[in-house]
Structures are given as structure tokens and as C-alpha cells.
Amino acid sequence: AQSVTQLDSQVPVFEEAPVELRCNYSSSVSVYLFWYVQYPNQGLQLLLKYLSGSTLVKGINGFEAEFNKSQTSFHLRKPSVHISDTAEYFCAVSAYSGGGADGLTFGKGTHLIIQP
Amino acid sequence: DVKVTQSSRYLVKRTGEKVFLECVQDMDHENMFWYRQDPGLGLRLIYFSYDVKMKEKGDIPEGYSVSREKKERFSLILESASTNQTSMYLCASGTSMGQGTYGYTFGSGTRLTVV
Numbered sequence: 001a002q003s004v005t006q007l008d009s010q011v012p013v014f015e016e017a018p019v020e021l022r023c024n025y026s027s028s029v030s031v032y033l034f035w036y037v038q039y040p041n042q043g044l045q046l047l048l049k050y051l052s053g054s055t056l057v058k059g060i061n062g063f064e065a066e067f068n069k070s071q072t073s074f075h076l077r078k079p080s081v082h083i084s085d086t087a088e089y090f091c092a093v094s095a096y097s098g099g100g101a102d103g104l105t106f107g108k109g110t111h112l113i114i115q116p
Numbered sequence: 117d118v119k120v121t122q123s124s125r126y127l128v129k130r131t132g133e134k135v136f137l138e139c140v141q142d143m144d145h146e147n148m149f150w151y152r153q154d155p156g157l158g159l160r161l162i163y164f165s166y167d168v169k170m171k172e173k174g175d176i177p178e179g180y181s182v183s184r185e186k187k188e189r190f191s192l193i194l195e196s197a198s199t200n201q202t203s204m205y206l207c208a209s210g211t212s213m214g215q216g217t218y219g220y221t222f223g224s225g226t227r228l229t230v231v
């Protein structure tokens with residue numbers, strides 16, 4: 001089974017400052033990695049995903065993430081945040097179980113708070 | 117774009133009622149999932165299905181059942197609703213190619229309150 005740890009439950013950042021949201025995972029098999037964003041009272045929206053290839057993945061809204069296999073990490077970054085980036089961010093992992101596709105396993109989320 | 121539609125945004129039900137949450141997707145995805153979301157606990161997988169009439173238990177299946185009679189529709193059933201099932205319920209669908217799952221599309225969620 002796989003697991004995901006988001007190290008920070010809440011991250012306050014000033015507008016236009018850079019931000020990093022941390023995510024670590026554990027799995028005994030190869031994984032795919034995802035970041036989702038949830039704006040208030042909405043469902044989850046895919047920000048970006050790592051399937052294979054380049055370890056630096058670019059997503060929507062100026063976000064990017066870097067897959068580090070040796071550190072089992074997939075941290076999300078943005079060089080300059082905007083007030084509209086205030087949301088809950090979820091890191092997720094998918095691993096092949098052998099009996100079909102497993103559901104994604106999610107971290108507990110990081111609430112990004114942008115301060116003016 | 118894939119669309120995942122959950123039939124209700126808000127529901128209020130009484131303890132002991134049988135509750136049906138409906139989810140429909142329009143992109144012929146083979147995999148469908150039900151999660152519940154609670155503050156501080158993140159998303160937890162209740163059940164998932166990778167084919168019609170197939171179902172698999174997730175991490176917290178107790179008190180729930182599911183039905184998938186057609187590929188596009190995945191229903192979550194609370195057999196006898198209890199107050200500890202008050203939560204946000206999220207449906208998702210996705211496709212698998214090779215190893216693992218290529219991410220999901222989520223519905224907007226159903227906020228269920230059991231009184």
C-alpha cells in the first residue's frame with residue numbers, strides 16, 4: 001500500500017512571494033504522482049501530474065513540481081503567488097495493485113493562505 | 117472536457133434513512149470512485165469500481181454500499197444514515213493505461229448532513 005504525507009497543514013504566504021508545498025510518499029512499487037487544488041465549495045481540480053520522463057512537471061496557473069525519487073518527494077512550487085491561489089492543495093499517489101487500478105491515495109491537504 | 121456530475125450539492129437526511137448519492141460521467145471512463153472529505157482527515161476512499169457490476173472496498177467502506185449497473189453511473193448508498201456520516205462526498209472518474217491511473221476528474225461534491 002502507498003501513503004502520502006503533506007508536512008504542512010497550513011502555509012501563510014504574502015502576495016507575490018514564492019511558495020513551496022511539501023509532499024512525501026511511500027510505496028513499494030512505481031507510482032504516478034498528482035497535485036490537486038480545491039477552491040472553496042468546489043470539487044478537486046488537477047494542477048499537474050508526473051507519469052514518467054522529465055522530473056520537473058509544469059501545471060496550470062504557474063505551478064510546477066519536481067519528482068525526486070531518492071527522497072520520495074513531489075514538492076509543489078510557484079515563484080509568485082496571487083490572492084486567487086488561496087485554496088486547499090492535495091498531493092496524491094497512484095500505484096498499480098495488480099488487480100486493477102487502485103484509487104488515488106491523498107494526503108491530508110495543505111491550506112495555502114495568501115496574505116495581502 | 118470530462119464532466120462528472122453529482123446529482124445534489126446539498127442534502128439533509130434523518131438518522132436511519134436510506135440515502136442514495138448519484139454520480140454520472142460522460143467520457144466512457146472505466147474507473148469510478150467515491151471519497152468522503154472531512155476537515156483534518158483529507159480525502160478517504162470509500163469504494164471504487166473498475167468495470168460495470170464490479171466494486172472494490174476502499175479504506176472506509178463500513179456503513180456504505182455501491183452500485184454500478186451502467187458504465188457511466190456510480191451510486192453510493194448509505195443503508196441507514198448516521199450522524200457520523202455527515203460529510204462532503206466526492207465522486208471521481210478516470211481511465212487506466214498501463215500501470216496505474218492517469219489522474220481523475222472530480223465532481224463538485226455533495227455536502228450531506230445527517231440530523
